Amino acid sequence: MSHSTSRRGLLFGAAAVSTGALLAGCTSNETKDESPAADAGSAADDKPGKHVTIGFAGPQADHGWLNAINDNAKNRAKKYSDVTLEITEGSNDTAAQIGQIETLINKKVDVLVVLPADGKALTQVGLKAMRAGIPVVNLDRIFNSPQAYRCWIGGDNYGMGLNAGTYIGEKLKGKSNARVVELAGLDNLELTKQRTQGFDDALKNYPNIKKVARQAAEFTVESGQAKMAQLLQAQSRFDALWNHDDDQGVGALRAIDQAGRDDFLMVGGAGALSAFQAIKQDDGVLKATVLYPPTMAASAIDLARALGQGKGVTGMAEFEIPASITLYSAVVDKDNVDRYMPTGFR
Template sequence: MRARPRPALPSRRGLLLGGAALSATAALSACTSNESNDSDDSTQPAAQPASDKAGKPVTIGFAGPQADHGWLNAINEQAKNRAKTYSDVTLEITEGSNDTAQQIGQIETLINKKVDVLIILPADGKALTQVGLKAMRAGIPVINLDRVFNSPQAYRTWIGGDNYGMGLNAGHYIGEQLKDVRNAKVVELAGMDNLELTRQRTQGFDDALKNYPNIKKVARQAAEFTVESGQAKMAQLLQAESKFDALWNHDDDQGVGAERAIAQAGRKEFLMVGGAGSRRAMDAIKADNTVLKATVLYPPTMAASAIDLARALGQGKGVGGLAELEIPSSITLYSAVVTKDNVDDYLSTGFR
């Protein structure tokens, strides 16, 4: 599902909200009948064009982990702000927790309230699979946001970022910048190694570098997605490697600490590529006065898109721009590389 980067998706308003779906009986008849039709129009239209007009009221439950990180805080804000744009949407949002049992309890409360649709970003996808199944069995469609459940039966639709593609695109960007450098050296400041997403980002990066035989990854440290860990682990990398040509940092929040360590060491012989797409990183890229030259997106706008999908599910709508009458079972967002050349296009998506 995440083995390769996907092409960029159309805009959310053009993609996610379609008109009311045809009934199952009518759709089946239109697709399978061999009999002639008395009408001149022998084909049925697919989903109608997107519309923001108010429709059937929909109550959406939203449960995520504690917003103790810039990206997670942006997830919550994207969901809240998107829901406010719809007069027919009521958002029931939990406080968020990194404690598995507490998050399960919050989700069960939403199930008991009989919300129309649930959006869940699990603190731990494996541990929360059963509560996703419980919601689905109760007739509440679940949108699994980002961290995937263990069973596809636990959700109706998954939407999230492309961790493998994130590393792949970072690697290709660095590769192209260093393709004419003889015996180029790169280092990696990863995230938490106990998370599958970190392993996927590293794998994508390593696979991209295989296309550049002149480049060798000489060191790697795993941090914890915090400023403090980024600074400490980057200091270790700088001490271990007296000279290198590029740094791939998985996360812009821990990148704040990494840049502090770099400044303290007085190092500037290399280029740095960040990850996730914070506004601070984009501002630095635009100013072009530090080693940070690019960041690879992991868009928190996925939460806004999840609201769009939940509204469509609750109103029985399809997806505008596609021929299918139902929304897809999974949507993987593209990990664009933001540089000085295109940063103005992405500034509005940068999280703080």
């Protein structure tokens, strides 16, 4: 695999979205940062251009994935001598995050990158920025109105479930009366419902497989351990487990170890470094994880820079960047884990 191919693949978790594979104005120039996340991905236009001030506002980094979002944004911005990043402290309080974004609007930043704690609640401030002539890159959690952003980039929750279910289905397709269980995330989130729907739809293609139990956890180590213990106690036999989130998967693996169970395969979700390491070691139940790549924040900085410089996406005929980019939920197992290891988050 060539160096350039590996870097493009790392940018999006898989080289599956042709519109996002190469972003104009998105490579390193004079300023270098050596962190793997910052170096994950590249594009054709590496010449410094018009200076762009990018305002970045996200929720509080109270979860490994969200912390990785912030790190990816900061490290990506460091690569460019023509980018200044104004990053807010981050808050899960809607009013506080709106206030932070309004401050960035008042500072007259050139472009905004926003990962809203609540997309619906922050739609109005997205509209305010756009009306003020500040293009908004809406990251992951989507605003209610397409008028509130210029470009949306994010993960594919349905695709996570679909790819996890397909991977499990292929592993169990020769087994009669196969049984699977699901350890979901927060059930009040739409993304959790989408992940479950994708998983269920994939399993429809494997009539030999039945989902016999589902528990919802809370994306935390503690909840993962507690809910997995309940699943193990209730289900004396099953052949596969899909866990929606690698952070809560740390707790799930503890419960599995405590129960002395190794009679099934486990697939995780998101792409934590601990999951990659366990997959590579290959001495436990965790055999794969489906990506929800935090490198999307690095790509959002690329998109914001391109917007600020009036550029499009290299490799596409259009002068403008796309209105939306959905990243691919690649399956990472022992065969390809080395490729993705640099993108793993802690």
